[in-house]
Amino acid sequence: MTVFNAFLKVIKKNLGTIILYTVIVVFFAAINSRTDDSSTQFVGEKPDVMIVNLDKGTELSGNFEKYLTDNTNKTEISGGDEAVSDALFYREISCVITIPKGYEKTVLEGKTPEIEIKSAGTQNSAFVKNIVSSYIRTQNAFASSGENKAEIIKSVNSALSQKASVAITSKLNTGALTKLANYYIFSSYGLMSCILFIICIVLTSFSETTIRKRTIISSMSYKKFSANLLLSCFTYALAVWILFVVLAYFMMGSIVFTMRGAAFMLNSFIFILTALSLSFMLSTFVPEKNAITGIVNVLTLGSSFLCGVFVPAAILPSWVLSIAKVLPSYWYVDSCNKLAEVENLRSNFMPIVINMGILIGFGIVFAVLGIIVSGKKRKIE
Amino acid sequence: MSDKKVIEVKNLVKEYKELRAVDDISFDVYEKEIFGLLGPNGSGKSTTINSILSLLKYSSGNISIFGKEMTPDAYDIKRDIGVIFQDVAVFQELTVYENIDYFCGLYIRDKKQRKQCIEDAIELVSIGDYKKFYPKQLSGGLLRRLNIACGIAHKPKLIFLDEPTVAVDPQSRNSILEGIKKLRDDGATIVYTTHYMEEVEQICDRIIIIDKGKIIASGTRENLKKLAKIEERITVEIKKMDKEKLEGFKKLEKVTDVSYEGHTLVVSFSGGKNNIANMIDHLRNNNFSYRRVYSERPTLNDVFLELTGKELRD
Structure with a gap:
C-alpha cells in the first residue's frame, strides 16, 4: 500500500489536470448531444418556382403547368424582370420556368420543346430541372409513338403518377449511436491525456536515479515494488476509464449498456491499455519531468487531429489517414465509426476485432521498447 | 565503539x-x-x-x-x-x-x-x-x-x-x-x-x-x-617582510617550513615546546610590525598533503 498511497498523493497533486481534460470531454460531448443528427431522416420538400406559360390555352401546356404546380410551390413575382432577377438572386425562388409559345404544336410534331429555366443555382434548382426533364422525356416518348393529345396526357399522367415507396428498414437507433460514437471518439483525447500525463509524471518521479537507488536499497524487493507500481498505474487507468463510461451513461443514457455500447466500452478499454503501455515507454524516453506536459500535448493533440478525433475521418485527406495509421488512435476511431455504422454487429464484428488486435499490438510494441530503453538506461547509470 | x-x-x-x-x-x-x-x-x-x-x-x-x-x-x-x-x-x-x-x-x-x-x-x-x-x-x-x-x-x-x-x-x-x-x-x-x-x-x-x-x-x-611531519603551525600577520628576514625564521628550533604570502607568515614546526613564545620573542627582537599570532595543530589535510603531495580539495 505504501507505493499505492504515494502514487495517489502524486495524482492528488495533479488532480487539476485530470479535471481539466474531463471537463473538456464533457463539454464537447454535451455540445454533441444537443446537435440533432438528421442525416438518416427523409423529408419531402417542394421548391418555390415561378411558372410562365406562353402557350396558354393549349391542353398539353396546361397539363405540363399542372404537373409543375403539383410538384413545386408555384410562386408569383410581380414587378417585372428586375423583380424576378432579384427573387432568384436572393433565393426567394429556385427557378423560373418558361413554357414557350407553340409548345403543344412542337410536341405534336414529335419534336422536343425548348423549356427555358432560369436557375438560382441551388440544390432545389437541380431538383426542378430533373422534374422538367423527366416530364419532357416521358411526354416525347408517348408523342413519338403517334398518340393523340388526350392519349398523351393520359399516358404521361399515368406514368408520372407512379411513385416508389421509401421505408427505412434499419432497426438501429442511428442518431443515438452516432452520438455515442462521437462521445467515445472524443473521449479518446481525454483518456489519452489523463493517462499519459499522470502516468508519465508518476513513473518519472519513481524512476529518478536517487529515488530508485533508495528503493533498491530498501527491504522491499524491487520486483514487489515494480509489481505494486504497475498495479497502481493499472488501477488509475481503470478508474479514469470507469469515470468516462459513467459520464457516457449520464449523457447518453441506457444505450451505453446495450450490446453495441459494450462493444464501444471494450474498444475504449483496450485503448486505455495501449495508452498505459505508451506512458511507460514515454517515461523511459522523457529526459526530465518539465518536458512531460509539452510531449504529452504534442502527442495527444497531434494524434487527435490526424486520426479523426477532432475532425471526422471521412473528410480528412487520404494522405493524412495514411500517416494516421501508424498511431493507435486511428484504429480506435475506426472501430468507433464502424460500431456506429454496421447494421449487423455479429456478422461485421471481425474488422473491429482486427482493429482491437492492432491496438493490442501497439501496446506490446510500446511495452517492449520501454523495457529495452529502461534496461539500457540502468546499465549506463 | x-x-x-x-x-x-x-x-x-x-x-x-x-x-x-x-x-x-x-x-x-x-x-x-x-x-x-x-x-x-x-x-x-x-x-x-x-x-x-x-x-x-x-x-x-x-x-x-x-x-x-x-x-x-x-x-x-x-x-x-x-x-x-x-x-x-x-x-x-x-x-x-x-x-x-x-x-x-x-x-x-x-x-x-x-x-x-x-x-x-x-x-x-x-x-x-x-x-x-x-x-x-x-x-x-x-x-x-x-x-x-x-x-x-x-x-x-x-x-x-x-x-x-x-x-x-x-x-x-x-x-x-x-x-x-x-x-x-x-x-x-x-x-x-x-x-x-x-x-x-x-x-x-x-x-x-x-x-x-x-x-x-x-x-x-x-x-x-602523527603521519604529518609537522606538529604545530604558527601563523602571523606581518605588514612587511624581505627575503633575508624570512630566512631568519628558519633558524628557529624545530622549524620545518617557512612561507610568506599576502601579509601572512606561516611557520611549521616538527615538534618542540614553547614554539609560540619563541616566535613572539623573535618578532620583537627583530622589530617586526605584526598583528595576529595564532597556533594550529596539524590537520588531516596536512596528512593528505604529506602522503600524496596535493591538498584534499585539489
Missing part, C-alpha cells in the same frame, strides 16, 4: 573498462562507531559505498554486513540499513511528512510504529515546523535535513551518509553533524564519506583516507595526524 564487526570489506576491486575506480581495498567497520571515508572528489568513495550496498556490481572482493554476505537480494540485511545519498532523493509532489512516510513505509508496514518513527526522525533533524511543506518550498539546508530524515526514519542499525553536507549553510551543517553523533550515541553504526576534513575530524572515530581508489592511510584522528 565495540569490537563487533558490522562491515567487512576484503580486497574490493571495481573496474570500469580501463579505469580502476576502487583498487583492492580492505577495511572493517565496528559497531557503534562513526567511520569516515575521506578523499578528494573522484577518489572512489561513492563507488566503494555503492559496491558495499550492492548498487554496483563490483569486479572482485568480498563484502559482508552483520556477518552475512551482502547481495542485491539480501533483504534481511537491507532492513537494518539506511542510506543518505549525496543528491537529495525526495518526491517533489509529496510534503515533508509524506516523503518520510513513504520511505519509512518501504521498511515498516505498521502504521502506528511508522508514525512514531517519522516523528522521531523529524525531531532528530529539527524540521518539525515544515511537515506540510513541499520540497521546493525548503532551503538547501532543510532539504538536506529532509533527505537525512528519509534515510534514517526506519531506525537502521547501519547508516551510510554520502557527502550529506554538500552546499549546506553552517547552521544546517552543525545540526546535521550533531544529529549524526546522536544517532551513533543511540546505537547506530555510521559510515560517513566526505571531502570536508573538518567534518571528519569533528565526528569520526576512525578514518580511512582514499586517493585514486586506494587506501593511503587509516586509523584514529590522532594516529593519522
Whole structure:
C-alpha cells in the first residue's frame, strides 16, 4: 500500500489536470448531444418556382403547368424582370420556368420543346430541372409513338403518377449511436491525456536515479515494488476509464449498456491499455519531468487531429489517414465509426476485432521498447 | 565503539573498462562507531559505498554486513540499513511528512510504529515546523535535513551518509553533524564519506583516507595526524617582510617550513615546546610590525598533503 498511497498523493497533486481534460470531454460531448443528427431522416420538400406559360390555352401546356404546380410551390413575382432577377438572386425562388409559345404544336410534331429555366443555382434548382426533364422525356416518348393529345396526357399522367415507396428498414437507433460514437471518439483525447500525463509524471518521479537507488536499497524487493507500481498505474487507468463510461451513461443514457455500447466500452478499454503501455515507454524516453506536459500535448493533440478525433475521418485527406495509421488512435476511431455504422454487429464484428488486435499490438510494441530503453538506461547509470 | 564487526570489506576491486575506480581495498567497520571515508572528489568513495550496498556490481572482493554476505537480494540485511545519498532523493509532489512516510513505509508496514518513527526522525533533524511543506518550498539546508530524515526514519542499525553536507549553510551543517553523533550515541553504526576534513575530524572515530581508489592511510584522528611531519603551525600577520628576514625564521628550533604570502607568515614546526613564545620573542627582537599570532595543530589535510603531495580539495 505504501507505493499505492504515494502514487495517489502524486495524482492528488495533479488532480487539476485530470479535471481539466474531463471537463473538456464533457463539454464537447454535451455540445454533441444537443446537435440533432438528421442525416438518416427523409423529408419531402417542394421548391418555390415561378411558372410562365406562353402557350396558354393549349391542353398539353396546361397539363405540363399542372404537373409543375403539383410538384413545386408555384410562386408569383410581380414587378417585372428586375423583380424576378432579384427573387432568384436572393433565393426567394429556385427557378423560373418558361413554357414557350407553340409548345403543344412542337410536341405534336414529335419534336422536343425548348423549356427555358432560369436557375438560382441551388440544390432545389437541380431538383426542378430533373422534374422538367423527366416530364419532357416521358411526354416525347408517348408523342413519338403517334398518340393523340388526350392519349398523351393520359399516358404521361399515368406514368408520372407512379411513385416508389421509401421505408427505412434499419432497426438501429442511428442518431443515438452516432452520438455515442462521437462521445467515445472524443473521449479518446481525454483518456489519452489523463493517462499519459499522470502516468508519465508518476513513473518519472519513481524512476529518478536517487529515488530508485533508495528503493533498491530498501527491504522491499524491487520486483514487489515494480509489481505494486504497475498495479497502481493499472488501477488509475481503470478508474479514469470507469469515470468516462459513467459520464457516457449520464449523457447518453441506457444505450451505453446495450450490446453495441459494450462493444464501444471494450474498444475504449483496450485503448486505455495501449495508452498505459505508451506512458511507460514515454517515461523511459522523457529526459526530465518539465518536458512531460509539452510531449504529452504534442502527442495527444497531434494524434487527435490526424486520426479523426477532432475532425471526422471521412473528410480528412487520404494522405493524412495514411500517416494516421501508424498511431493507435486511428484504429480506435475506426472501430468507433464502424460500431456506429454496421447494421449487423455479429456478422461485421471481425474488422473491429482486427482493429482491437492492432491496438493490442501497439501496446506490446510500446511495452517492449520501454523495457529495452529502461534496461539500457540502468546499465549506463 | 565495540569490537563487533558490522562491515567487512576484503580486497574490493571495481573496474570500469580501463579505469580502476576502487583498487583492492580492505577495511572493517565496528559497531557503534562513526567511520569516515575521506578523499578528494573522484577518489572512489561513492563507488566503494555503492559496491558495499550492492548498487554496483563490483569486479572482485568480498563484502559482508552483520556477518552475512551482502547481495542485491539480501533483504534481511537491507532492513537494518539506511542510506543518505549525496543528491537529495525526495518526491517533489509529496510534503515533508509524506516523503518520510513513504520511505519509512518501504521498511515498516505498521502504521502506528511508522508514525512514531517519522516523528522521531523529524525531531532528530529539527524540521518539525515544515511537515506540510513541499520540497521546493525548503532551503538547501532543510532539504538536506529532509533527505537525512528519509534515510534514517526506519531506525537502521547501519547508516551510510554520502557527502550529506554538500552546499549546506553552517547552521544546517552543525545540526546535521550533531544529529549524526546522536544517532551513533543511540546505537547506530555510521559510515560517513566526505571531502570536508573538518567534518571528519569533528565526528569520526576512525578514518580511512582514499586517493585514486586506494587506501593511503587509516586509523584514529590522532594516529593519522602523527603521519604529518609537522606538529604545530604558527601563523602571523606581518605588514612587511624581505627575503633575508624570512630566512631568519628558519633558524628557529624545530622549524620545518617557512612561507610568506599576502601579509601572512606561516611557520611549521616538527615538534618542540614553547614554539609560540619563541616566535613572539623573535618578532620583537627583530622589530617586526605584526598583528595576529595564532597556533594550529596539524590537520588531516596536512596528512593528505604529506602522503600524496596535493591538498584534499585539489
